[in-house]
Amino acid sequence: MRPLALAEVTRGDFVESIHMGCVAVVNAQGELLYCAGDPHFWTFTRSTLKPFQAIPFVHAGGAAHFGFAAPELALMCASHSGEPVHADIVQSMLQKAGCHEQDLQCGCHIPIALSTADMHASCEMTFSQLHNNCSGKHAGFLAYCRQHGLDLRTYLDPQHPLQQAVRESVAHFSSVSGSSLRMGIDGCSAPNYAVPLSRLALAYARFAQGAPDLHYGDAPRILFDAMAAYPELVSGNGRADLKLSKIGRGDWVSKAGAEGVQAIGVRSAGLGIAIKITDGNSRALAAVAMTVLRQLGLLRASGDASLADLAEPSVFNCNGRVVGKVRSAFKLKPSSERLHKPMPSR
Numbered sequence: 001m002r003p004l005a006l007a008e009v010t011r012g013d014f015v016e017s018i019h020m021g022c023v024a025v026v027n028a029q030g031e032l033l034y035c036a037g038d039p040h041f042w043t044f045t046r047s048t049l050k051p052f053q054a055i056p057f058v059h060a061g062g063a064a065h066f067g068f069a070a071p072e073l074a075l076m077c078a079s080h081s082g083e084p085v086h087a088d089i090v091q092s093m094l095q096k097a098g099c100h101e102q103d104l105q106c107g108c109h110i111p112i113a114l115s116t117a118d119m120h121a122s123c124e125m126t127f128s129q130l131h132n133n134c135s136g137k138h139a140g141f142l143a144y145c146r147q148h149g150l151d152l153r154t155y156l157d158p159q160h161p162l163q164q165a166v167r168e169s170v171a172h173f174s175s176v177s178g179s180s181l182r183m184g185i186d187g188c189s190a191p192n193y194a195v196p197l198s199r200l201a202l203a204y205a206r207f208a209q210g211a212p213d214l215h216y217g218d219a220p221r222i223l224f225d226a227m228a229a230y231p232e233l234v235s236g237n238g239r240a241d242l243k244l245s246k247i248g249r250g251d252w253v254s255k256a257g258a259e260g261v262q263a264i265g266v267r268s269a270g271l272g273i274a275i276k277i278t279d280g281n282s283r284a285l286a287a288v289a290m291t292v293l294r295q296l297g298l299l300r301a302s303g304d305a306s307l308a309d310l311a312e313p314s315v316f317n318c319n320g321r322v323v324g325k326v327r328s329a330f331k332l333k334p335s336s337e338r339l340h341k342p343m344p345s346r
Contacts, residue, residue: 046257075136081236082111205272208265
């Protein structure tokens with residue numbers, strides 16, 4: 001199977017662009033229930049990986065050890081917007097772990113909270129690594145190293161015990177053997193892994209379960225509950241990921257990643273949803289995610305109409321005029337495939 005046309009972008013009444021991609025819907029038992037395009041498309045997980053990068057810390061008792069509450073755990077799983085509340089909580093995490101902003105190795109970028117229109121003003125402002133959208137994850141990395149007496153300077157080395165623990169977590173929840181995981185370096189310099197899209201969906205289905213995991217106990221539930229309770233910390237004001245999380249009303253978590261990746265874990269339905277836009281353009285993600293949620297019967301009618309900006313986002317020009325739409329129209333294909341365990345590389 002190949003990627004499918006998942007969304008189109010109009011200008012006026014004309015279709016200007018088409019975004020191809022793949023979708024996989026999997027339950028916690030490893031059954032592929034629905035798909036669009038190639039459900040096994042090998043995909044770098046990017047920031048959808050963050051909950052599984054945080055699981056070793058929580059499983060080892062790190063939250064209790066440092067007094068991290070749910071907001072701090074949510075920040076560990078966040079691609080936050082660099083708003084003051086985000087930076088303040090990350091700073092608090094570092095202080096509790098006996099670390100400093102200089103110990104972070106995520107790098108510095110202009111906060112996501114600043115739009116293009118704010119770029120000129122941003123030149124007069126000072127940013128630090130605290131504003132990096134991955135700073136919460138990295139603060140958690142440093143806390144894990146403090147708790148276990150590990151070297152802070154090399155915490156991003158793929159061979160570091162921390163990163164080996166992360167690799168084991170990813171392999172466990174995705175049922176992809178550690179030797180088959182494909183590694184690359186993420187935008188924040190942390191190791192990142194590619195898995196078949198269906199395995200990312202499987203990982204989120206397992207993450208969403210309320211029952212204890214056989215290996216990691218209550219760690220997945222604790223992190224899921226933190227993300228569901230504080231979606232504004234996982235994302236940021238005005239962002240599609242925050243809106244997608246809120247319409248779940250605590251029943252699901254939504255996590256986007258760079259290069260057009262989206263994952264959703266639905267607790268009540270026991271489902272994991274994974275989406276990949278193959279050209280890497282994230283503008284199609286919200287419309288595609290809404291189409292998937294609607295076809296799975298997970299959207300309430302009252303909420304659906306009020307979320308037209310997600311289901312069919314507008315395209316604006318520089319004067320704020322609506323010049324087109326992003327719209328999604330595809331059909332999920334039922335499947336009865338059972339994922340093999342573990343997944344071999346191909």
